[in-house]
Each structure stands twice: as C-alpha cells, then as structure tokens.
Amino acid sequence: MTxxxxxxxxTPSLPxxxxxxxxxxxxxxxxxxxxxxxxxxxxxxxxxxxxxxFSKPADALVVDGADPAYPSATANLHHEVELVVAVGEGGxxxxxxxxxxxxxxxxxSEAKAKGRPWEAGxxxxxxAPCGAxxxxxxxxxxxxxxxxxxxxxxxxxxxxDMIWDPAGILAQANALWTVQPGDLIFxxxxxxxxxxxxxxxxxxxxxxxxxxSFTVQP
Ligand code: MN
Numbered sequence: 001m002t003x004x005x006x007x008x009x010x011t012p013s014l015p016x017x018x019x020x021x022x023x024x025x026x027x028x029x030x031x032x033x034x035x036x037x038x039x040x041x042x043x044x045x046x047x048x049x050x051x052x053x054f055s056k057p058a059d060a061l062v063v064d065g066a067d068p069a070y071p072s073a074t075a076n077l078h079h080e081v082e083l084v085v086a087v088g089e090g091g092x093x094x095x096x097x098x099x100x101x102x103x104x105x106x107x108x109s110e111a112k113a114k115g116r117p118w119e120a121g122x123x124x125x126x127x128a129p130c131g132a133x134x135x136x137x138x139x140x141x142x143x144x145x146x147x148x149x150x151x152x153x154x155x156x157x158x159x160x161d162m163i164w165d166p167a168g169i170l171a172q173a174n175a176l177w178t179v180q181p182g183d184l185i186f187x188x189x190x191x192x193x194x195x196x197x198x199x200x201x202x203x204x205x206x207x208x209x210x211x212x213s214f215t216v217q218p
C-alpha cells in the first residue's frame with residue numbers, strides 16, 4: 001500500500017441529476033471564442049479554421065450551492081456562461097452541465113498583449129463553477145443559454161450559435177490529446193461577457209439542464 005507524505009487531495013467531482021453516484025473529474029479543457037458574436041466582442045476573427053483550447057485545473061471546479069471567492073490580483077473578474085460536456089467511458093459524451101468560465105480579464109488581456117500563456121487569467125482557484133450533470137443526449141441542441149447577474153440578463157444565446165458543435169469540439173480535442181473518462185470540456189460563451197463584483201448573485205441556465213447559481217464572495 002502506498003505511503004503518502006501527506007494525504008492526497010480529494011478527487012474533484014460533480015453531482016449527477018437523479019443519481020447518488022458522482023462524476024469523477026480528471027481535467028477541464030475549455031474552448032475559446034466558439035460563438036461568433038463573442039469572438040467579435042473580444043476583437044477576434046470568428047472565421048477560424050479550428051477551435052483552440054486552454055485548460056483549468058480540475059480542483060478549480062465549484063459545485064452548485066458553493067460560492068466562489070472574488071479572486072486575488074484582479075480588478076476585472078468576468079463571467080462567461082458555457083455548455084459543459086462530460087466525457088465518459090470509451091471517450092464518448094455522457095452528459096451535460098451549465099458552467100461559468102470565470103476570467104481575470106485584465107490578466108488575460110495582459111497575457112494576450114505580451115504573447116504569454118493565459119493561466120493567470122483563466123486557471124485560477126475556484127475559476128470553474130459548474131452545475132450538476134445531466135446524463136444522456138443533449139435535451140435540445142437549440143436550447144437557450146443565459147446568464148443573469150442580480151436578476152438582470154447579461155448573456156443570452158442559443159447553443160446552435162456555436163461555431164463548433166460538441167461532437168466537432170470532441171474530435172478536435174482528440175486530435176490534440178487522448179480525451180479520457182472524467183474529462184470536462186467548457187465549450188465557449190455567447191456574447192455579453194462582463195464584470196462581476198463581490199456580492200453579485202449569478203444565475204446561469206441552459207434549457208433542459210440543472211441550473212447553476214452562486215454569489216461572489218468578498
Ligand atoms: Mn470561456
């Protein structure tokens with residue numbers, strides 16, 4: 001039996017709607033600029049030949065019912081509501097969730113300007129709130145994806161607005177890595193990203209999936 005220097009960190013996981021079992025998370029991949037209107041609002045060309053990826057650590061997940069802290073080292077925390085794809089055994093998509101890709105936009109912009117990696121802007125602690133997983137096929141490929149802050153709608157789009165659909169994203173991810181059971185993929189955000197401040201109440205929804213809500217802690 002392995003003897004540890006200190007107890008290993010617990011396996012990050014998501015609850016599953018209607019099940020006692022949990023989904024064990026291996027890693028979190030994220031797609032950038034997968035909705036044309038969001039690519040344009042970020043000053044990018046939406047006519048890209050292939051999606052691009054970045055990642056967050058699995059322990060950056062914040063499950064529904066928990067509240068992320070306002071992160072250090074930023075004055076411009078942004079929300080990005082996203083469809084999350086969950087990969088199961090055999091590398092197939094087994095479920096879906098609502099996630100929010102929290103972003104330290106000032107640090108990401110600085111990294112872009114200097115040609116540096118995005119980790120400080122994207123992969124920080126508690127940067128990946130994610131709702132419960134719904135197993136099975138996507139309830140409605142044309143579903144509305146929406147994010148409200150303090151009751152006001154900030155982002156609203158349709159999943160069918162995605163440049164790359166989930167199957168296309170999975171194929172592209174598999175060209176770069178071997179996607180494994182437990183992998184989550186955040187599939188990009190529609191337009192309307194914007195700042196969050198401590199105390200803001202965030203409600204993120206996709207028709208047919210479990211909603212996600214949290215309050216940004218000071
Ligand atoms: Mn994103």
